[in-house]
Every structure is written in structure tokens, then in C-alpha cells.
Amino acid sequence: MSLFSLTRHLSFSITPKTSKISTLHFATTSLGEKLDAHLQNSPNNVEKTLNSLAPIKLDTKYVNDIIHRWSLNNLQLGLRFFIWAGDQPNYRHNLYIYNKACSLFKIKQNPQVILDLIETYKLEKCVVCADTFKVVLRLCKAGGLADEALMVLKKMPEFNIRPDTTAYNLVIRSLCEKGDVDLAKKLMGEMGLIDLYPDMITYVSMIKGFCDVGRLEEACALFPVMSVHGCYPNVVAYSALLDGICRFGIVERAFELLAEMEKQGGGCRPNVITYTSMIQSFCEQGRTTDALSVLELMEVRGCAPNRVTASAWINGICMNGQLQDVYNFIERVVVRGSVSNGDCYSSLVVCLIKIKKVEEAEKTFRRALSSGMKPDSLACSMMIREICSEKRMLDGFCLYEEVEKTGCLSSIDIDIYSILLAGLCQQGHSAEAVRLARSMLEKRIPLRAPYVEKIVEHLKNFGGKELVTELVSMVR
Template identity: 90%
Template sequence: MSLFSLTRLFSFSIKSKTSKISTLHFATTSLGEKLDAHLQNSPNNVEKTLNSLAPIKLDTKYVNDIIHRWSLNNLQLGLRFFIWAGDQPNYKHNLYIYNKACSLFKIKQNPQVILDLIATYKVEKCVVCVDTFKVVLRLCKVGGLADEALMVLKKMPEFNIRPDTTAYNLVIRSLCEKGDMDMAKQLMWEMGLIDLYPDMITYVSMIKGFCDVRRLEEAYALFPVMSVHGCYPNVVAYSALLDGVCRFGIVEKAFELLAEMEKEGEGCRPNVITYTSVIQSFCEQGRAKDALSVLELMEVRGCAPNRVTASAWINGVCMNGQLQDVYKFIERIVGGGSVSMGDCYSSLVVCLIKIKKVEEAEKTFRMALSSGMKPDSLACSMMIREICSEKRVLDGFCLYEEVEKTGCLSSIDIDIYSILLAGLCQKSHSAEAARLARSMVEKRIPLRTPYVEKIVEHLKNFGGKELVAELVSMVR
């Protein structure tokens, strides 16, 4: 394929995409201009004007485009549209669009915009409901505006609106994330004054919040209170408390809680996720022996460790330089039958690469291959990538071929193919480069754009024009 043809191919692709983008932009802009025209004619009570329009089919893409447009020239209008959209029956904002709104409207830098919005609702006598306020409160939560969320909650009665449990939970969670546990506690008490009762979301938020500020006794004291309100402690609530206890390294209390959970029975009994979380927490603190004790406890109680459990312990031990213990652990956990040898050694290879023990990782990886194990795609990808980064691209290619023979390449990171091929071309290993390129064509593995120019130039110089044409046709 000539350079002219290659250029024409890319030019056509770019023009096609640009055409689609332009059409989409025009469509969205037209809708935005329509709304602008309506709202400029009726600047007051934006919500009433929006409701009077023909039903607008809302989705995240549409809302994102509209708020982006209005954030540039009319921030308050854009914010009001966002709140209105989130209150519509056939559409709900997701976390992505809440984050986007916080960014576009600069909520964190200018929290007053939220209070101005509520003041405008009151001045214009807008018809709002509890769901309207909940959209505002969610925006405050995502934006980290706990104080403003509290003020908005206190304003609701001025609109003859009674907050519900969800509204209180949004503010309580915001306060907990801020660390203002005294105010969160007061709000939970206030709920009872208007015949509302905390639910499991309330209690778990409070437990996490108390743990975050190291008020563990107050977190634990919530458990007997929960039952009074019909919220019986479950594995989620206990896990939140366990997480706090483990983070502060209170080993004895962690074991007490695990025993208490087991005693409580169904609904509270620790599961593999609970145990793994505790093991991971202890390992991160360099408490490998305590983590091993938790592993022994879960085995005694008939809870089989899984791959994540094994990986958490292996990672923790490697990070703390206790490699001599790893191999014994692998033999033990594999002997239990719930985790394979290949999974354990894959985790070990990944951990060794992360702590820059590449030579040890490569030795372990090759030993695993020679023993008939099948390392996972992450271990394969990271190992080959690391070897290539050391300018040992031919070694990387040879390892790639060894891995291919085991059938482990089905889910390998496709970037690895482009990295290998570019490296082989750069070092003028033409035969190996051609072999890899043909394999990529057969498997329909596309070249990555950053590597195209160098690879195409090299392969063409060595007479691989047809091969180049096939590779370029798959470029992403």
C-alpha cells in the first residue's frame, strides 16, 4: 500500500467521524437553542416553562450536552435545568452526570450557587417537591458540600415539604464523609421528632463515619440501637465496623467481632469477602502473621478462601519483603483445593513486578510455565511488557511464543502485540516482526495508533507491502 493510499485511508476515516460528530453537535445545539428561545421569553419560573414543552426524551448524553452549553453562558439556568431533569419520571441522573455537573457549575469553588438556587425557587414561588430537593442534596453530596446540604434540608419546611428518610440519609452521609459526626448524630436523633426512623443506610453511614474519625466505641454502640428500629445488624454493618477496627490495627477487637458475627448466625456470619477484607487490611499494615491467623480461622469455620484472598495475602507479604513465607503459603492454600497453583503464581508474579523484583518475577514466571501452569492474562501482559521496557524485546518475543504454546494468550492485553512488534522493528528483527505481524492479522488484532508509523515504515522496507495493507486495515 502506498503512502498516498495510507493517507487517503486515514483521511476518509477522520472525515467520516467528523461528519457524524458535526451532525450530533448540530442536533444537540438545535435543541439547546430551542430551549434557550423558550426560556428567554419566560425567564421566571424556568421549571414551569420546561414542563410546558413537549415531552423531552432525556438521557445522560442529552443532559450532559445541555448543561455544558449553559454552563458557559448561563450557569444558574443550566443548574435549574439539571435539577429539573433529575426530577423527571422517566430519567434519573447517574453518578457520572452528577460529577460532571459539579465540575461544569464549579459547585465546590462556589457553593453559594446552591443556596442562591433555593432562594430563587422561593422568590419565584416555584412548585417543587421532595424529589426536587433530593436532586439538590445528591448534588451537594457528590460535590462534598455537607454544610450547604444541611442548610438545604433546613429550608424544606419553608416550601411546606417534609423531608423523608432518603433526604436525611443524603445529608447524614455528607456529614459523615466530612467527619462532622456530632451534627450527623443530631440529625439522626431529629428524624424521630417527625416520625421518621433511621434505616440500614443511615446506620451503615454512621458506623463508617464514626470509624473514620476513630470513635469506634460510638460506632459499636449503634448495634443494639439498630434492633429497636427494626434494623437488625447484618454482614454489611459488621463489615463496616470491622473495616474501621482493622484500619487502626486493633487486632483483638477484630477477632472478637468475627466471633460475634459467627455467633449471630444467618445474615451476620462472615463470608469470604469479610475475611478477605480483614486479611488485606492486616497485610497492608505489615501484620502478615495476624492475616494468616484470620486465614486459619476462616478455614476452621468452613469458609474457603478464593483467589482474591490468596492474592491479598501474597501482595501483603511481598510488599513487606517476606518472600520466604510466600511459597509455603502457596503450597498450603493450593492444598485446600479452592485456589489453583496457576492463580497463586500469577498473583506472585504481578506482586514481584510491582515491587521491582523483575528478575525474581521472570524466574517465577518461567518456572510456572515449565511446570505446566497457565499464568493469567495480567501476569503474561505485565511480564512481557516489563521485559520489553528493559530493551530485551527479543526475549519478550520468545516468551510470548512460549506463552502462546500454553494457550494463555486469548485474553492478553492487545497493546502488548503493538509494543512487541514496534520493538522488533526498531531492533531490525525482521523475521520475528513478520511472524508476529502475520499472527496479528490471523487473530484480527489491530495495531495501536501510536505505533503505526514506525511499524509500517519498517515492514514496507523489508518487502511486506501486503502484510502492511492488512495491518493498516485493522488500525484503531
């Protein structure tokens, strides 16, 4: 039973448009049959009908397939399914699927769709709960809709639902991310009026919010308030404040706060995230000497740098043109065993490409390969893409084959295959193009639509008609 047949019954007072893509199917025929049968009798209250079919086994791929299909045919229906799915037991939307929903449903471009949804729940007298609203609030947060999130929060009592601390936190975080810290502060004050109290998430959101707009004193002032309410500052709260202080370049105060965290000990003791955040902030400001001081202090305290620390430091000193210092650092951390050679050199290659030192990046990349290192997928993708952008398709293909021998291609950007194949075809490298095309078929790597015409035309001329047929069948 296809999804197309379901959209005829799951309508949201919007006429479905004819889709140009192939029909996606439910995981089982029986589920489709059940939906059809039930929706014929109750076409309006989608949630009630879906609930009658529970339990439905959900996962991210399943939800993604359905919302993709319905975003093309019936946006509001897809949105209602998405909200319903996020409220089901044994399944929770992750950040990826929230961002995907924002994109498919064009939430940022049309925020009114959120308020229309809430109004529809009210008109149809849908049975919704606090968790339903939290899914909506998380969607608002993912879409950057702070004002709409606040309106949704204020609508909850109309459904006889009392907002809890989690609901308030979602809106407060959205407001802080928008930069509206005064309204967020006011909302935090309102919590006490309904016997709710801010928790660590509330305070950390406010600390970050004040720091983001440069109101550091107000961020500092929250710490004694937290303690009075029995919410004692921990490493997360201190690190949020420290990050703000570092970003505004108040070096002396940053080291004072770091010392204070050490003195407090316990749950306030700085961790690798704390130190890495400081290093990253100082490097971004060109304060590599201060960043080095943090790195040394970190090691003295017995906190080993991780891959993110190494990447932040490598990026910072690369930006300042101190390449020799980069190699010295890599040797230092690799010897101590906290970060691998491959991770360090991958970060270096990515950074060199970003600062347009492509020749140096390629030398570094090839040196890493010849030394038996395994660059990560980002470094591999960026390096091959950069070579292709210079129209050096044979070089790109040879590097592709070298990387393939190391086993690093499993997570490489699949766009690279189409870009490289199109370039080989255009430049008349028939043998290499056919080899790459066959490799794509073996790996089930689909052609990207923008490159199909160029690739098909040339491959046919190379005598690969059967190859073309198979490749086209996997076009995305």
C-alpha cells in the same frame, strides 16, 4: 441527525465551542429529528422537552457518548441531560458512569456547577422530583462534594419535595467519607424531626465514619441504639466495626468481637468478607501471624478463602519477604479447591512487580504459562508493560505471543499494544512490528494518540503504507 445540531437548540445560556472531534450520532435519526423539532419551540426547559420524547431507550454507552460530546460543547446541557437520564424508568446510572460524569464535567474542580443547576431548575420552574435530587446527590457523593450535597438536601423543600431516608443517607455517607462525622451525626438526629428514622445503611455509614476517624467507642455505642430503634445489627454492621478495630491494631478486641459475632449466629455470623477484611488489615500492618490466625479460624469455621482473601494474604506475606510461605499457601488453598492456581499466581506476579522484584515476577509468570495456567489480564498487562519499560521490546513481544496462545489477551490493557508497537518500531524490529500491527487491525485495537507519530514514521519506512492508513483510521 448529529448531536452537534442538537446542542444549538439545547443551550443553557452558554455559547457552544467548536469541537475538534468527529460528530457523534444519536442511536436513530428519528430521535434527533424529534429533539430538533421540539427544542425549537422550547429551548429553555430541557427536561420538559426530553420528557415529551419518552420513552428513550438508554444504556451506559449511549449516555456516556452524549455526556462526552456535550461536556466539550455545553457543560451545563450535558449535566442536565445526565441528571434527567438517571431519573428515567428502566435505566439507572452505575458507579462507572457517575465517576465518568464527575470527570467530564469537572465536578471536583468546579462544585458551583451543582448549585447553579439547582438554581436553574428553580428559575425555569422545572418539574423535578425526589429521584431527580437523588441523582444529583449521588453525583455529589461520587465527586466527594459533601458540603454541596448538604446544600442540595436543604434545597429540596423549596421544590415542595420532602427528603426521604435515602436522600439523608447519601448526604450522611458523603459527610462520613469526608471525615465530618459530627455534622453527619447531627443530620442523623434531624431525621427524627421530620418523622424519618435511620436504617441499616445510616448506621453502617456512621459506624464506618467513626471508625475512620478513630472514634471507636462512639462506633460501638451505636449498636445498642440500633437495637432500641428496631434496626438489629447484622454481619455488615459488625464487619464495619471489626474493620475499624483491626485497622487500629487492637488485636485482642478484634478477636473478642469475632467471637461475639459467632455467638450471635444467624445474620451476625462472620462471612468470607469479614475474615478477608481482617486478614487484609493485619497484613497491611505487618501482623502476618495474626492474619494467619484469622485464616486458620476461617477454615475451622468452614468458610473457604476466596480470590480476594488469597490476594490479601499473598500481598501481605510478599511485602514481608516470605516468598516460601507464599508458595506453601498457594498449594494449600489450591488443593482445597477454593481458589485456582491461575488466580493465586496472578496475584503473586502483581505483588512482586509492585515491590520491584521484577525478575522474580517474570520467572513466576513464565513458570505459570509453561504449566498451562492462565494469568489474569492485570498480571499480563503489568508484566508486559514492565518488560517494555526496560526497553526489552523483543522479549515483550515474545511474551505477548505466548500469552496470546493461552487466550488471555481479550481483556488486556489496550495501551500495551501501542506501547509495544512503538518500542518495536523505534528499535527497528520491522517484522515483529508489522505482525503486531496486523494483529491490532484484526482485533480492532486502536492506536493511542501519543504514539501515532512514532509508529507511523517507522511503519512507512518498513513499507507498510496501507497498514498505516488502516491503523490511523482507528486512532483514539
